Amino acid sequence: MTVVVTAIIDNDRYYARTEEERAVLIRRMVDEEHPGWASLVYVWDRPAGEGSGRLAWPAWQLRVSAEPGLGVGALNWVGPVPSDELGPWDTLNPTPIVGVAVEFDGSVPSYFPPSAVLPIDDVRRAVAEHFNTGRRPECVQWQPGYRF
Structure with a gap:
């Protein structure tokens, strides 16, 4: 099966099918500033x-918010998880980083x-894992996310 990564970055859609294209998307999402915009990622066939219609989008999404100047970021997962518990899910840092804010949605704004909030290397590693599995990354911990 062919896997296609679709990333919405700064409200523009990008696709990746090769490792090189995936690496470019990770750098764009995690290492570049995106004021007011989280990146949305879909890994699908x-x-x-x-x-x-609803068949145009998968039933899962990874939201990637990074503050590369601060060296931090956070993730939100909506979709199936091994435990079958309902989401959404936010990343969990067992040792919270105090004094920094990572935007969830700049249009509200919400944080x-x-x-x-995780170190940016953990965000990068989790996004790469998601690109490879299409599932919620297991290299980071998760907590129940805010329900709107």
Whole structure:
């Protein structure tokens, strides 16, 4: 099966099918500033968002918010997890980083809880894992996310 990574970065859609293209997307999402925008990621058997209706998008999404200048970021997962518990899920840092804020949604604005903020290397590693598995990354811990 062919796997396609679809990333929405700064409200523009990008696709990756090769390791090189995936590495470029990770750098764009994690290492570049995106004021007011979280990146959204879909790993599927086809490009997400093509076509119409609910079959155009998978039933899962990884939200990637990074503050590269501060060396931190946070993730939000909506979709199936091994325990079958309902989400959404935010990353969990057992040793919270105090004094930094990571934006969840710049249009509101809203922020991840301090307990969700991770070192940027952990964010990068989790995004790479998601690109390879299409599932919620297991290299980081998770906590129940905010329900709107």
